[in-house]
Amino acid sequence: MSKNILEMNHISKEFVGVKALTDVSFKVQTGEIHCLIGENGAGKSTLMKVLSGVYPYGTYEGDIVFEGQIQHFSKISDSVKAGIAIIYQELALFPDLTVYENIFAGNEVKKGMLVDWNQTINRAKEMLEKVKLQVNPEVLIKDLGVGKQQLVEIAKALSKHVKLLILDEPTAALNEKESENLLELLRELKQQGITSIMISHKLKEVISIADKVTVLRDGKTICTLDASKDEISESVIIKSMVGREIDDIYPKRMNKQFGDTVLETHNWTAYDSELGREVVKDVHIHVKKGEIVGIAGLMGSGRTELAQSIFGNPKSYRLKGELVVDGVKKVFKHPKDAIQAGIAYVTEDRKGDGLFLIQDIKQNISAANLPSIASQGVINNNEEVKISNHYKQSLNIKAPSVEQLVGNLSGGNQQKVSLGKWLFVNPTLLILDEPTRGIDVGAKFEIYTIMNKLIGEGMSIIMISSELTEVLGMSDRVYVMAEGKITGELSIDDADQETIMKLATQ
Template sequence: MTTGIILEMKNITKTFPGVKALENVNLQVKEGEIHALMGENGAGKSTLMKVLSGVYPHGSYTGDILYKGQVCEFKDITQSEQLGIVIIHQELALIPQLSISENIFLGNEQSRRGIINWNDTIIKTRELLQTVGLNESPNTLISMLGVGKQQLVEIAKALSKKVKLLILDEPTAALNEEDSENLLNLLLEFKKQGISSIMISHKLNEITKVADSITILRDGKTIETLDMLKDNITEDRIIKGMVGRDLTQRYPVREPKIGGTIFEVKNWNVYHPTQQERKVIDDVNLRISKGEIVGIAGLMGAGRTELAMSIFGKSYGKRISGETILHGKRVQLNTINQAIDHGIAYVTEDRKHYGLILIDDIKRNITLTSLKKISRNLVVNDNQEIVEAESFRTKLNIKTPSVLQKTGNLSGGNQQKVVLSKWIFSEPEVLILDEPTRGIDVGAKYEIYTIINQLAMEGKGVLIISSELPELLGMCDRIYVMSEGRLTGEVSREDASQETLMKFMTKSRG
């Protein structure tokens, strides 16, 4: 078990233009422990880990890093890796076109006299894959693996660097329940081998399961460190530390006022974009009423995102057939512009790649879907654009000093609010929200749930796709369940339970 302190970060302060991201933060990690780092989006967790790993080099922050009792001044990530400190970022840093073995040893090639020894590379890759429990050929391309397996490749890559302190930033955010469970068990196994881990996560149940200690950050400051063995730590206790208040209701109360049907999809079939004999969506029928929040549950690969994207301007799939009906009339949604013009909005699960232009400012991201509302004769009215963006900043409580700030500088929760603002600005009648709270802390989740409820109260139809069953049960009036591209069940709020949904989610074609 623990023999001493492996890491100490003292009085770390880091400033970005207009924002103090970290202020005198302190962190202490014991040898051979799993230490959780928790806090709301924008609390400074990822920034602190980037300081530790050298992504933000010495000189760009103030304070001291002591690793195994020695003061460290990392100029880059290579220097921290040489000491066995390895960070796995939320966005995986793998190259899809290269094989597993090429990715694992990229920059750390097994070579003699400048020539790569492929035999050594393959043998060592096999050993590493066995250690992380991944049964794949070293020659398999990364593009052929699902997200769960890619996460294991990242961990194998960390092990190849003789890791002593493993940092994982939201490691299970994009994983299903089974893959998440495997990953947590792997961390417990590493702990037995004396490897220390720092884990950033918003999933309270996972943290309470594996963590020995929890350090909570709030607004760039250290609030407290909790010992999971000594203290009686509940999820509510952690939430109070994160948000500074008791959050008794995880889901805001709403009295549904459901009207007539707004939107219907009938006999919807979609084939894979490249494997055109493979049917991805099979004869799906669904409806959304005015003021109703409808959920779609399903395991990874069930076809939920594919269904949403195919409906939204046929942005996914080939040989799409079926009907889309708005207010009782059949409508053509063959392009994204047609979908927007008919009042359909789609908030993607991948906000960084498809939802936002991270290098552009907040105001431009918010107005992007409906520039015609703030322009005349093809010229954008800058003042009107700022006024509109400012109103969303206030209404949705986007934490930023200015709407002229780069969107990429915002925390995940605030980026999600910008995506929602963008689509609310287009004045949709139907909003499709794909994993709307993925990678977002409980405080920001509550705010986003409140926004969703408000949209329903205004008479919009809302469709939520979520991998978190408690979220669907807490928010939805009715839930559809998908498995292998088909709808296998439809459950009302009163009849819905995790067990019922799981039964339909695991129903196969047989």
């Protein structure tokens, strides 16, 4: 039998006249960790959906060879039976079911015709031990953090005797410690003979874990790099992904000039009635005109809660303290009040909260400012198309037209649409919550360039990010949060990763 557990030979896939994959070939050796990377829209997810049977045999050209046999997967269950498991970025778990019910959902442990719940729980404990997750298997999924949910997904895959484990952006929503734990688990699974394919935009993680890296660009295979031959480096990967060298992923700003204070909070506190505790505690911050202020901290530190409490309090927190905008005390009872005061908020969850995926680009861009293109309650369609085409061009949104459904765009282009939506309200202060989460290095560079352009035009930005290199690369000043409090304020000259992490773990 071939030492390759998987070969995808000359795969081509077309959607209504658009070539998503063109003659892609991709080989994975048994027992290796193989990273699949490329810009958003490069074809990575499409290739994996072909492999898993989401796009069944007959809807694509080329051959899938798994364990030496040509496969004709007509549905997902066919690939699962063969020993292939895919864990997507949006986890496929049932939040109101227990851990053990999720692990064996669709693969129940039975005694005769009935489910053997005792044996199910015992088997679930075995799977949890394999992924080193110490939780009660009877706890509900919704009561676990994202990092632990990710491990439950892997335990679920292992329960089906997986031979090839595929993970799509597995660390996108994890903090650094959780990410390292997950990567270490993949190394241990490798020692147990399980082959892994990891799709990731985090190049440092890719370099640290990959035996081989295959790069896709514009639906084509560009190259496969081998760690054993010292072929894998950040510069080589970036050049292969984007077709050009990016010497500095964080574009420099010249002639920094800061103006008056545009926003400040005093003793700002937010109480979450559902959680029964304060999620933001006695926060003092200020932001000046033309400044990018980074907010760093671990997941759960209160960064997003701070942003939402400032942006019209959509979560209905009980608020105390003062919010001052352009020197005037403000009380926002709704996000529309914040928008009218010149504040916009690009949410971290673009798919859940930021965009209407079943609507097109123009409908999304106009959504936050419909009155400006409406007369007597009727939207001026020509004006909507004109405005959305302006942002499509200025933000370099890659789509055939503004009639394209947002759900069909890549992550990076979805993020640009989300940006366009909020730029259309003409804000003076833009809050960006995880602005580059789940997007590739080329799209990140474009987002950073847009941020610098906006700052140069006199806007101010608050940037929340879990990536310390991003905070350090783009910010003029950094606040660090832990447990709802500001634990430190650093000038960018005094900030480094070690100092930020110390403050984030206080």
